[in-house]
Amino acid sequence: MADGGRRTADxxxxxxxxxxxxxxxxxxxxxxxxxxxxxxxxxxxxxTVEPVSVSAGSETPHVTVTLPSESRAxxxxxxxxxxxxxxxxxxxxxxxxxxVTLVAFVDFECPFCKRAQATLDALxxxxxxxxxxxxxxxxxxxxxxxxxxxxxxxxxxxxxxxxAFWRFHDLLFAESPNRFxxxxxLRIGRAAQLDVTALERALEQGTHRSAVEGDVALAQRLxxxxxxxxxxxxxxxxxxxxxxxxxxxIDDELARAERLVEGGVAPAALYxxxxxRGHGVDPDRVPDDGDxxxxxxxxxxxxxxxxxxxxxxxxxxxxxLPQRGPDDALVTIVSFSDFQCPFCSRVLPTLxxxxxxxxxxxxxxxxxxxxxxxxxxxxxxxxxxEAFAQRxxxAFWDMHDRIFAxxxxxxxxxxxxxxxxxxxxxxxxRRAVDQDTxxxxxxxxxxxARSLGASGTxxxxxNGRNLRGAQPFAAFEALIDEELAKARQxxxxxxxxxxxxxxxxxxxxTSPQTIEQGAPAARNRPDPDQVYTLAVxxxxxxxxxxxxxxxxxxxxDFQCPFCxxxxxxxxxLLQEFGGRVQLVWRDxxxxxxxxxxxxxxxxxxxxxxxxxxxxxxxxxLLFANPRDLERPKLLDYARQIGGVNVRRLERALEQDRHxxxxxxxxxxxxxxxxxxxxxxxxxxxxxxxxxxxxxxAQPIEAFRTAIQRALDESP
Numbered sequence: 001m002a003d004g005g006r007r008t009a010d011x012x013x014x015x016x017x018x019x020x021x022x023x024x025x026x027x028x029x030x031x032x033x034x035x036x037x038x039x040x041x042x043x044x045x046x047x048t049v050e051p052v053s054v055s056a057g058s059e060t061p062h063v064t065v066t067l068p069s070e071s072r073a074x075x076x077x078x079x080x081x082x083x084x085x086x087x088x089x090x091x092x093x094x095x096x097x098x099x100v101t102l103v104a105f106v107d108f109e110c111p112f113c114k115r116a117q118a119t120l121d122a123l124x125x126x127x128x129x130x131x132x133x134x135x136x137x138x139x140x141x142x143x144x145x146x147x148x149x150x151x152x153x154x155x156x157x158x159x160x161x162x163x164a165f166w167r168f169h170d171l172l173f174a175e176s177p178n179r180f181x182x183x184x185x186l187r188i189g190r191a192a193q194l195d196v197t198a199l200e201r202a203l204e205q206g207t208h209r210s211a212v213e214g215d216v217a218l219a220q221r222l223x224x225x226x227x228x229x230x231x232x233x234x235x236x237x238x239x240x241x242x243x244x245x246x247x248x249x250i251d252d253e254l255a256r257a258e259r260l261v262e263g264g265v266a267p268a269a270l271y272x273x274x275x276x277r278g279h280g281v282d283p284d285r286v287p288d289d290g291d292x293x294x295x296x297x298x299x300x301x302x303x304x305x306x307x308x309x310x311x312x313x314x315x316x317x318x319x320x321l322p323q324r325g326p327d328d329a330l331v332t333i334v335s336f337s338d339f340q341c342p343f344c345s346r347v348l349p350t351l352x353x354x355x356x357x358x359x360x361x362x363x364x365x366x367x368x369x370x371x372x373x374x375x376x377x378x379x380x381x382x383x384x385x386e387a388f389a390q391r392x393x394x395a396f397w398d399m400h401d402r403i404f405a406x407x408x409x410x411x412x413x414x415x416x417x418x419x420x421x422x423x424x425x426x427x428x429x430r431r432a433v434d435q436d437t438x439x440x441x442x443x444x445x446x447x448x449a450r451s452l453g454a455s456g457t458x459x460x461x462x463n464g465r466n467l468r469g470a471q472p473f474a475a476f477e478a479l480i481d482e483e484l485a486k487a488r489q490x491x492x493x494x495x496x497x498x499x500x501x502x503x504x505x506x507x508x509x510t511s512p513q514t515i516e517q518g519a520p521a522a523r524n525r526p527d528p529d530q531v532y533t534l535a536v537x538x539x540x541x542x543x544x545x546x547x548x549x550x551x552x553x554x555x556x557d558f559q560c561p562f563c564x565x566x567x568x569x570x571x572x573l574l575q576e577f578g579g580r581v582q583l584v585w586r587d588x589x590x591x592x593x594x595x596x597x598x599x600x601x602x603x604x605x606x607x608x609x610x611x612x613x614x615x616x617x618x619x620x621l622l623f624a625n626p627r628d629l630e631r632p633k634l635l636d637y638a639r640q641i642g643g644v645n646v647r648r649l650e651r652a653l654e655q656d657r658h659x660x661x662x663x664x665x666x667x668x669x670x671x672x673x674x675x676x677x678x679x680x681x682x683x684x685x686x687x688x689x690x691x692x693x694x695x696x697a698q699p700i701e702a703f704r705t706a707i708q709r710a711l712d713e714s715p
Contacts, residue, residue, distance in 0.1 A: 082233070083231055083275070090135060096132065099130055100130060105224050105229040110146070110176075123246055138216055145179040152189065158208070186200055193654075256274070307514055312464040312507075314505045316561070322384075322388050323366065325360070325363025331363075332363050333362060335366055338368075339410065342407070350471070367448070368441070380403050384403065385442070395422060399418060453466075453512030533689050537584075540553075541616070552683050554679060556588060557596045557600075558589070559590075565697045570583060572700055597659070602652075604662070634649075
């Protein structure tokens with residue numbers, strides 16, 4: 001370590017600095033040791049370094065090193081000192097709602113940064129699901145190749161997102177601390193499967209220079225003076241510290257996170273809640289780094305946004321799900337819950353009261369959202385889902401009741417014993433617990449919860465309307481009575497009881513809906529008269545008239561049942577209106593449909609290789625098999641339509657070649673100011689980007705009306 005530190009010290013810029021102390025052998029050795037422990041130095045050394053002891057018989061006697069520290073305001077009594085470190089627009093690894101966020105400021109040529117990577121890998125394994133790692137650049141001025149390496153890494157991020165960045169990151173550190181020249185970076189880019197021409201152009205033009213400089217400016221504002229430097233939930237930790245030192249801080253933060261969540265803070269809001277008063281960022285800035293979840297407490301002068309109580313969310317009931325109550329109940333309550341959450345346990349008597357009061361008019365549907373700091377919640381979820389898989393609803397609710405009655409003793413042995421007592425295949429239950437057998441179901445339900453802003457537990461959606469927390473019976477009663485009246489009105493107008501829930505949520509929101517505190521609730525449905533500006537992209541798949549009068553832009557998701565349901569209606573429209581109407585496909589994969597995004601990417605690659613006709617054949621196969629859209633199936637469907645190089649398709653999916661294009665379609669809707677679910681249709685005259693929105697799998701009459709309205713308007 002001393003040698004490594006001495007080499008770093010030799011490269012410290014000397015201009016304008018007093019070197020007399022460094023020329024003294026004892027102080028020079030001390031500085032080398034200090035840098036070896038703390039990491040590479042910037043223009044100044046790290047803020048604090050522990051005293052360094054050298055054993056008897058070494059060349060240097062015991063030395064205590066004291067380095068200057070910036071004066072900072074002390075932390076409030078009973079609280080640790082924190083810094084507010086933004087997490088947006090940075091490469092990330094780990095869950096978005098992890099209770100602990102580690103932001104690392106790193107230099108790719110720094111040997112201590114390389115050494116720290118093994119520590120980070122160990123921490124990510126140890127705290128899987130509970131730790132999020134965010135990367136920020138701090139190339140030091142005496143590492144001449146560090147800045148080009150940082151810019152190249154950001155080009156990898158621009159090309160392929162997080163996956164491409166971390167792949168490039170790992171290859172860089174495999175060669176670090178060697179100097180990174182342009183040829184080396186291009187060679188690494190090829191190994192990382194990047195578009196090397198674009199990488200070379202980005203390096204020549206300095207495309208990502210401002211992003212790297214922004215990280216450097218942020219680091220300096222936070223007082224970072226060496227690499228590596230880390231912030232764990234805003235708590236600074238400098239140098240290539242051992243795993244035990246990180247674990248000490250992480251364990252403390254996990255305990256704090258659990259207390260905050262039990263007090264009502266959503267997991268996705270933990271980071272902002274802990275750091276919003278921290279050092280380093282304009283104190284008037286409201287914390288908002290792009291994460292989903294409840295807003296953190298802003299300064300009093302700012303208006304606070306709260307969930308819209310009237311918003312209806314689309315909460316699909318995909319696949320068999322544990323439920324109590326009949327399929328044709330007029331009111332459906334979807335419960336996102338955690339088997340180890342005390343508030344989930346507390347609300348159970350209220351749910352029993354609901355069942356007794358409303359009988360066959362209400363059903364309760366269970367979905368899992370095990371919080372990352374409840375370490376026994378996920379195994380318990382696997383046990384309950386295995387019981388459901390073996391013997392249906394009755395076995396699930398029996399296991400559910402036993403788990404909640406013994407929340408403090410949810411060991412694998414306990415869960416296996418409960419399965420045995422219930423007459424289940426106990427060995428299969430134990431395997432499910434040990435092997436996370438039902439991970440796909442649990443993960444999909446957690447993604448759905450996050451996408452709807454329901455990060456904490458318990459969270460309920462009553463015919464799509466959100467009720468948060470262990471609320472009293474009166475809160476449930478008021479909302480159920482309101483929804484029950486609407487449901488009965490639907491039935492009176494001809495909707496079958498079994499279709500009430502789907503009809504109610506059909507046009508529901510798929511992302512959190514908020515209003516300014518004190519403001520009236522927003523209307524749930526779009527204004528049919530509102531005009532949006534949304535241009536038709538020149539390269540989108542299309543069918544129908546070549547020179548149409550009206551263009552329909554369809555934003556859809558290959559896993560969405562409502563998108564599937566509307567396809568025959570669209571076929572009828574194209575036949576009815578002939579060449580006067582053209583249909584343009586645009587992607588809008590919803591976050592809780594785990595295969596939808598890749599299916600959209602696959603369809604784009606099919607079209608790139610074989611054109612529109614192949615795209616629409618592939619589109620038809622995807623909608624014919626919405627439950628079988630894993631990658632092997634996507635490749636198989638391409639073989640079936642013919643004319644597609646399947647190996648090239650597979651490579652395009654591996655490289656996320658079309659991921660950005662899919663995301664661009666979704667961003668276009670946001671830029672237009674629209675909030676949509678799927679399917680959604682923007683309808684307007686050809687040649688005009690002024691369009692109106694029609695949402696949902698509407699009957700053909702609704703489309704006829706919208707098309708005729710567009711035809712009647714002046715070109």
